[in-house]
Amino acid sequence: MDINKNDEVADLVSKIKSHDSYGKSYKWAPRDFELGTELGQGKFGHVHVAREKKTGYLVAIKALFKSQIVHSNCERQVLREIEIQSHLKHPNILRLLTWFHDERRIYLVVEFAAGGELYKHLTNSPNGRFPENKAARYIYQVADAVEYCHQRHVIHRDIKPENILVSYNGDLKLADFGWSVHAPSERRKTMCGTLDYLPPEMIKREVYDVSVDQWCIGILLYEFLVGKPPFESEGQSKTYTRILALDMTYPKYVSEGAKDLISQLLRQSSKERLSLDGVKKHYWVQNFQNV
Incomplete structure (x- = not known):
C-alpha cells in the first residue's frame, strides 16, 4: 500500500x-x-x-x-x-x-433491514415483476425518500433495486450512497451510476441537476412492473442509443396509468420531468395508497 x-x-x-x-x-x-x-x-x-x-x-x-x-x-x-x-x-x-x-x-x-435486497424480492416475484399495487406503494416510498434528499441538496445518482433494502415490516430503505453528492448548487457533470439507469444528459456529458434521480425513478418503476429496465440491450453502445432515442416499449399488461407516470419521468429534457411531489400525487400512485 x-x-x-x-x-x-x-x-x-x-x-x-x-x-x-x-x-x-x-x-x-x-x-x-x-x-x-x-x-x-x-x-x-x-x-x-x-x-x-x-x-x-x-x-x-x-x-x-x-x-x-x-x-x-x-x-x-x-x-x-x-x-x-x-x-x-x-x-x-x-x-x-x-x-x-x-x-x-x-x-x-x-x-438492520431484515427483508434484504429489494432486487431479490423482485426476481423472486411471480414472472419476476411486482403487481401494480406493490409497485405503486414502493415508488411512493422511494419518491418520498429522494425528495427528502433533494431538500437537503443531496443527489443520490444510483437509484436501482440493488441499492434498496426491505425492512422487517415490508417498507423500503434507500441505501448505498456511494455515488451520492451534496451539491448546494445542484449542478454537476460527473458521469456515474448504472448503465441501464443513465439519463440522457449524463450520456451526452452535459451539466445536470437533481432531476437525474427522477429519471432513475422512472426506470425503477418500469423495472418493478416489467422485470427489466426499458433500454436494456447487448452492449453499452446499443443501450446508449436506445436511451437517447427513448426507444422503449410497454408490455400489454402495463396499465395506462403506470405508463402515464413513467412517460412523465422519462423525458429527454430534465426540466420536463415530473416533480417528486408530482410522483406521490399522481393518480395511479394514489389509487393504490389505501389498498
Whole structure:
C-alpha cells in the first residue's frame, strides 16, 4: 500500500471524526458487537448482521478494507458517503447509526433491514415483476425518500433495486450512497451510476441537476412492473442509443396509468420531468395508497 495514501485516509477520517456535528457518535468499537451471518459482499468488504452486546440491538455492519479503498482511489468517495448518510434521517432511508475504524478497516454500523435486497424480492416475484399495487406503494416510498434528499441538496445518482433494502415490516430503505453528492448548487457533470439507469444528459456529458434521480425513478418503476429496465440491450453502445432515442416499449399488461407516470419521468429534457411531489400525487400512485 502507498503509505502516503494510507496517511491521507487516516487524516480525512480524523477530520470528519473530530467534526463538531458528529461529536458523540463514535463510542462503539468492534469489540462491542457479536458478528453473525454474512449478509453480502460489497466492493470493499463484507456486510454482517451483528448484535450490540450491551443492548442486544440488531444492526448490520459493513466492514470496508482501507487497502482496497486506497487501491481504487475511492477514499474521498467513501468519506463523502459517510458524511452524507450520517445526516439523513427518514423512514425510507437506511440509517447510518455510527462508524469507527481500526488499522485495516472502516466499519459502518447501519440499521438492520431484515427483508434484504429489494432486487431479490423482485426476481423472486411471480414472472419476476411486482403487481401494480406493490409497485405503486414502493415508488411512493422511494419518491418520498429522494425528495427528502433533494431538500437537503443531496443527489443520490444510483437509484436501482440493488441499492434498496426491505425492512422487517415490508417498507423500503434507500441505501448505498456511494455515488451520492451534496451539491448546494445542484449542478454537476460527473458521469456515474448504472448503465441501464443513465439519463440522457449524463450520456451526452452535459451539466445536470437533481432531476437525474427522477429519471432513475422512472426506470425503477418500469423495472418493478416489467422485470427489466426499458433500454436494456447487448452492449453499452446499443443501450446508449436506445436511451437517447427513448426507444422503449410497454408490455400489454402495463396499465395506462403506470405508463402515464413513467412517460412523465422519462423525458429527454430534465426540466420536463415530473416533480417528486408530482410522483406521490399522481393518480395511479394514489389509487393504490389505501389498498
